[in-house]
Amino acid sequence: xxxxxxxxxxxxxxxxxxxxxxxxxxxxxxxxxxxxxxxxxxxxxxxxxxxxxxxxxxxxxxxxxxxxxxxxxxxxxxxxxxxxxxxxxxxxxxxxxxxxxxxxxxxxxxxxxxxxxxxxxxxxxxxxxxxxxxxxxxxxxxxxxxxxxxxxxxxxxxxxxxxxxxxxxxxxxxxxxxxxxxxxxxxxxxxxxxxxxxxxxxxxxxxxxxxxxxxxxxxxxxxxxxxxxxxxxxxxxxxxxxxxxxxxxxxxxxxxxxxxxxxxxxxxxxxxxxxxxxxxxxxxxxxxxxxxxxxxxxxxxxxxxxxxxxxxxxxxxxxxxxxxxxxxxxxxxxxxxxxxxxxxxxxxxxxxxxxxxxxxxxxxxxxxxxxxxxxxxxxxxxxxxxxxxxxxxxxxxxxxxxxxxxxxxxxxxxxxxxxxxxxxxxxxxxxxxxxxxxxxxxxxxxxxxxxxxxxxxxxxxxxxxxxxxxxxxxxxxxxxxxxxxxxxxxxxxxxxxxxxxxx
Amino acid sequence: xxxxxxxxxxxxxxxxxxxxxxxxxxxxxxxxxxxxxxxxxxxxxxxxxxxxxxxxxxxxxxxxxxxxxxxxxxxxxxxxxxxxxxxxxxxxxxxxxxxxxxxxxxxxxxxxxxxxxxxxxxxxxxxxxxxxxxxxxxxxxxxxxxxxxxxxxxxxxxxxxxxxxxxxxxxxxxxxxxxxxxxxxxxxxxxxxxxxxxxxxxxxxxxxxxxxxxxxxxxxxxxxxxxxxxxxxxxxxxxxxxxxxxxxxxxxxxxxxxxxxxxxxxxxxxxxxxxxxxxxxxxxxxxxxxxxxxxxxxxxxxxxxxxxxxxxxxxxxxxxxxxxxxxx
Numbered sequence: 001x002x003x004x005x006x007x008x009x010x011x012x013x014x015x016x017x018x019x020x021x022x023x024x025x026x027x028x029x030x031x032x033x034x035x036x037x038x039x040x041x042x043x044x045x046x047x048x049x050x051x052x053x054x055x056x057x058x059x060x061x062x063x064x065x066x067x068x069x070x071x072x073x074x075x076x077x078x079x080x081x082x083x084x085x086x087x088x089x090x091x092x093x094x095x096x097x098x099x100x101x102x103x104x105x106x107x108x109x110x111x112x113x114x115x116x117x118x119x120x121x122x123x124x125x126x127x128x129x130x131x132x133x134x135x136x137x138x139x140x141x142x143x144x145x146x147x148x149x150x151x152x153x154x155x156x157x158x159x160x161x162x163x164x165x166x167x168x169x170x171x172x173x174x175x176x177x178x179x180x181x182x183x184x185x186x187x188x189x190x191x192x193x194x195x196x197x198x199x200x201x202x203x204x205x206x207x208x209x210x211x212x213x214x215x216x217x218x219x220x221x222x223x224x225x226x227x228x229x230x231x232x233x234x235x236x237x238x239x240x241x242x243x244x245x246x247x248x249x250x251x252x253x254x255x256x257x258x259x260x261x262x263x264x265x266x267x268x269x270x271x272x273x274x275x276x277x278x279x280x281x282x283x284x285x286x287x288x289x290x291x292x293x294x295x296x297x298x299x300x301x302x303x304x305x306x307x308x309x310x311x312x313x314x315x316x317x318x319x320x321x322x323x324x325x326x327x328x329x330x331x332x333x334x335x336x337x338x339x340x341x342x343x344x345x346x347x348x349x350x351x352x353x354x355x356x357x358x359x360x361x362x363x364x365x366x367x368x369x370x371x372x373x374x375x376x377x378x379x380x381x382x383x384x385x386x387x388x389x390x391x392x393x394x395x396x397x398x399x400x401x402x403x404x405x406x407x408x409x410x411x412x413x414x415x416x417x418x419x420x421x422x423x424x425x426x427x428x429x430x431x432x433x434x435x436x437x438x439x440x441x442x443x444x445x446x447x448x449x450x451x452x453x454x455x456x457x458x459x460x461x462x463x464x465x466x467x468x469x470x471x472x473x474x475x476x477x478x479x480x481x482x483x484x485x486x487x488x489x490x491x492x493x494x495x496x497x498x499x500x501x502x503x
Numbered sequence: 504x505x506x507x508x509x510x511x512x513x514x515x516x517x518x519x520x521x522x523x524x525x526x527x528x529x530x531x532x533x534x535x536x537x538x539x540x541x542x543x544x545x546x547x548x549x550x551x552x553x554x555x556x557x558x559x560x561x562x563x564x565x566x567x568x569x570x571x572x573x574x575x576x577x578x579x580x581x582x583x584x585x586x587x588x589x590x591x592x593x594x595x596x597x598x599x600x601x602x603x604x605x606x607x608x609x610x611x612x613x614x615x616x617x618x619x620x621x622x623x624x625x626x627x628x629x630x631x632x633x634x635x636x637x638x639x640x641x642x643x644x645x646x647x648x649x650x651x652x653x654x655x656x657x658x659x660x661x662x663x664x665x666x667x668x669x670x671x672x673x674x675x676x677x678x679x680x681x682x683x684x685x686x687x688x689x690x691x692x693x694x695x696x697x698x699x700x701x702x703x704x705x706x707x708x709x710x711x712x713x714x715x716x717x718x719x720x721x722x723x724x725x726x727x728x729x730x731x732x733x734x735x736x737x738x739x740x741x742x743x744x745x746x747x748x749x750x751x752x753x754x755x756x757x758x759x760x761x762x763x764x765x766x767x768x769x770x771x772x773x774x775x776x777x778x779x780x781x782x783x784x785x786x787x788x789x790x791x792x793x794x795x796x797x798x799x800x801x802x803x804x805x806x807x808x809x810x811x812x813x814x815x816x817x818x819x820x821x822x823x824x825x826x827x828x829x830x831x
């Protein structure tokens with residue numbers, strides 16, 4: 001059991017001006033799960049890139065089976081049995097399942113022609129073995145993100161890998177598939193495969209990890225057996241301070257109803273959607289991936305069409321046909337997909353922050369750049385956005401900071417009702433805590449938050465009320481005193497649906 | 504750190520440095536280059552191209568383009584000229600030029616914004632259509648004897664050629680649009696990430712319409728100037744000018760993937776190409792060879808630009824400006 005499969009000794013890596021990794025050492029035992037924990041920007045992804053040969057370390061040595069090796073490129077890494085599941089998915093959506101499966105290693109016959117028969121055979125066999133229900137010739141774009149993620153994971157681990165690196169593998173798959181993944185991981189462990197697992201989700205880490213190494217600012221803080229640790233200790237080591245409370249929830253007096261959605265329906269996506277939110281309230285939306293929560297919010301915000309339904313703000317019916325309408329009614333939505341619907345990567349943080357409130361800075365025929373800068377600087381200070389300067393490109397910030405810039409974008413609109421769709425997705429623990437704190441500040445000012453989240457602990461920790469959706473319907477609404485993971489999961493999986501009808 | 508800052512500066516202003524170096528090299532290569540006459544000539548020759556470059560830049564920044572601009576220019580030009588011949592009103596003639604440009608581009612915009620036809624295809628179609636209409640209307644023959652109309656392209660106001668004056672005014676207007684209007688700011692956002700822009704309450708469709716309309720106005724104006732410079736209404740004129748405009752914009756640092764580009768960069772891009780053509784003429788480079796050199800230089804310029812932008816320090820380019828602002 002004490003066989004060391006992968007040993008990393010004194011790895012150093014610098015980029016111009018930054019030391020990304022310094023003196024990183026740890027050892028991964030054979031047939032175990034070794035979790036790497038650290039905030040975004042701690043150096044985990046850089047380390048992964050060193051291990052897969054994408055980056056060359058400035059110093060240090062990697063040992064596989066206690067033999068020193070040099071990994072120069074990803075192909076060599078694969079030869080050493082190192083396989084990687086990246087955080088950002090790499091796939092071609094216009095190609096079929098089988099083509100994506102065999103990408104870069106299509107079998108060819110003697111004349112260099114691709115042996116499609118063999119491809120099909122192996123793909124069919126593979127899909128059957130893995131209990132995946134899609135056809136090999138289906139285009140990847142017809143699958144959901146979580147299907148693709150699953151395919152990607154399975155592709156990586158069936159590659160005859162000895163060491164599998166997983167970087168946030170569960171960031172876009174549903175609970176059910178997480179279970180599937182964990183079964184797979186157990187299977188792999190039994191076969192003697194070692195897994196390096198990176199995740200921000202502490203409960204997952206503690207469920208599956210045998211060892212936990214904490215990295216902070218490019219250095220190893222600690223490397224211990226998981227059984228000797230607890231969540232608070234790990235988080236404290238990650239952020240370098242002890243966090244008293246993960247959810248800075250303050251129970252505040254809740255005012256009158258300010259926001260109500262009535263009878264929203266869109267065929268095949270959601271139906272009979274009725275909910276409301278009160279002043280100073282944080283209302284949560286729970287549900288599995290694909291339950292239709294995001295779709296509802298997008299329709300409410302005017303981004304997607306709806307067949308029918310009304311929105312009431314302060315008791316008055318308002319027509320929202322576009323985000324423009326919504327914003328003018330002080331209703332905003334932070335999108336779940338930061339990359340696609342959030343940041344404008346080629347522009348500065350300032351321009352990104354002021355994007356939704358341009359009319360505050362362009363008036364009387366001129367752009368008041370000074371005012372723009374000052375207000376952005378002020379809100380950044382308030383929200384503790386870490387950016388080198390106000391003209392830095394937003395794409396060079398970490399996920400958590402980029403998210404804060406987007407939140408700042410909406411705060412500059414001075415909204416009354418904020419829909420936050422997965423506000424903490426893909427950001428580190430420290431940044432999450434800061435976002436929670438901001439949310440608390442927001443409702444303290446008498447604003448209203450509707451939060452969609454797939455992380456139950458976060459919903460339970462932060463919300464005053466939680467609506468649960470399942471397959472396009474609201475299956476229940478729970479008051480804070482009735483919150484429990486089990487009840488929410490029951491509603492989310494449709495098990496409690498009948499009860500709702502009876503009531 | 505200082506060295507880093509210097510290299511960031513160099514990259515930020517690389518296009519202007521190229522322009523200055525080019526200017527110096529040109530003045531060494533030919534004694535005629537620096538004469539006021541020659542420089543004024545370059546400016547006059549560049550007028551039409553710069554107008555088209557602005558039009559293309561507006562579109563490229565927001566993620567679109569216009570391949571029809573050369574043909575629309577010709578159509579607007581010949582109709583404008585023939586209007587002038589029958590009415591002798593400069594004002595009416597210019598209005599016709601603007602109207603033609605706007606109508607053609609409204610059609611472009613409708614297909615692009617309403618039916619989501621890729622701009623490349625929609626404007627490629629318009630390229631053929633507008634050229635066809637121009638040739639059909641004139642029967643393929645040039646319209647001669649333009650009378651006072653030629654002033655628009657050849658006249659002088661004091662020491663400055665009228666077209667140069669017009670371009671100066673337009674430059675200020677376009678610069679204003681980009682730097683002081685919400686419309687200009689939204690162009691960058693739409694080009695950088697249209698979905699994000701729309702989710703932030705920006706009406707992308709409206710901006711696309713406005714862009715194409717501005718593009719049409721510029722095409723119309725360029726058409727009138729072009730015909731006036733050439734002493735005749737040429738339905739077959741300005742073929743391939745859309746590429747001249749695109750080239751100037753791209754060499755000037757406008758990113759083909761959208762979201763990046765400046766008016767001053769585009770001016771610099773136009774002048775780089777203008778100087779290049781001029782110096783090759785002055786030192787008597789064979790015109791076929793000229794074409795080869797021009798093509799090669801364009802690709803190298805853009806490759807250089809992309810490479811420098813991909814460097815690590817580039818992310819600090821914008822930072823340099825801010826630090827200085829704080830000091831100041």
